[in-house]
Amino acid sequence: MRLTVIGCAGSFPGPASPASCYLIEADGFRLLLDCGNGALGPLQRQAGLDQIDAICLSHLHGDHCLDMCSYWVAMTYGPGGPLPSIPVYGPAGTAARLAAAQGAGLAEDMSAAFRFETLTPGARRIGPFEITLDHVNHPVETFGFRIAHGGRALAYSADTGESAALVRLARGADLLLCEASFADGPDLPPDVHLTGRQAGQHAARADVGELVLTHLVAWNDQDRILAAAAGEFAGPLSLAASGRSFDLG
Numbered sequence: 001m002r003l004t005v006i007g008c009a010g011s012f013p014g015p016a017s018p019a020s021c022y023l024i025e026a027d028g029f030r031l032l033l034d035c036g037n038g039a040l041g042p043l044q045r046q047a048g049l050d051q052i053d054a055i056c057l058s059h060l061h062g063d064h065c066l067d068m069c070s071y072w073v074a075m076t077y078g079p080g081g082p083l084p085s086i087p088v089y090g091p092a093g094t095a096a097r098l099a100a101a102q103g104a105g106l107a108e109d110m111s112a113a114f115r116f117e118t119l120t121p122g123a124r125r126i127g128p129f130e131i132t133l134d135h136v137n138h139p140v141e142t143f144g145f146r147i148a149h150g151g152r153a154l155a156y157s158a159d160t161g162e163s164a165a166l167v168r169l170a171r172g173a174d175l176l177l178c179e180a181s182f183a184d185g186p187d188l189p190p191d192v193h194l195t196g197r198q199a200g201q202h203a204a205r206a207d208v209g210e211l212v213l214t215h216l217v218a219w220n221d222q223d224r225i226l227a228a229a230a231g232e233f234a235g236p237l238s239l240a241a242s243g244r245s246f247d248l249g
């Protein structure tokens with residue numbers, strides 16, 4: 001199983017990265033996890049737009065799903081005709097939200113390009129991956145992920161405040177891709193995002209093999225976020241970066 005970071009900027013694209021998007025590959029199957037604004041460009045350095053086998057959307061905030069509108073245009077109007085449809089797994093209301101974002105009219109129905117399926121907590125198989133989902137702690141319905149293949153496991157926090165569900169999903173995982181949106185400070189809003197320190201605490205509680213911090217907001221000092229996580233988690237620790245790959249097993 002290979003994870004490639006397409007986009008790791010939190011909340012809005014940064015100068016060096018689009019918003020959230022990750023490519024997960026195994027056995028020739030390509031799963032896209034989130035598709036935030038700006039992701040479609042660098043995605044094409046890693047895979048053709050006709051080479052994605054499934055897409056999962058953790059939640060429907062724009063920085064996690066808005067490039068699905070651009071993807072729909074690319075799939076629908078190419079000179080070679082429409083591309084074969086892709087299954088898209090997202091929270092309830094995904095189809096209507098994306099159609100509204102693209103605008104009424106031609107995009108009222110994206111179902112020729114995207115076969116929408118609604119995510120629910122629990123286990124499901126997508127391609128070669130055994131995926132476990134649970135709700136995490138964010139103001140809209142948001143799923144955290146555990147993705148297992150070949151005896152290895154990757155966990156993804158999506159966007160979340162402090163979350164026991166995230167610790168359960170990540171328990172013993174080889175790699176935790178965990179958001180670290182907030183710099184430590186007074187009066188941080190609860191139940192929205194994690195600080196670097198809290199990301200490190202979640203990784204330590206889950207006893208993961210490696211922690212990769214992501215959803216990095218451009219106005220933060222990322223070295224301080226990393227140092228805060230290192231104060232809580234003693235294992236291998238790094239910042240996500242667009243184009244970085246991680247091989248698990």
Ligand SMILES: [Zn+2]
Nearest residue numbers: 059061138159
């Ligand atoms: Zn969000």
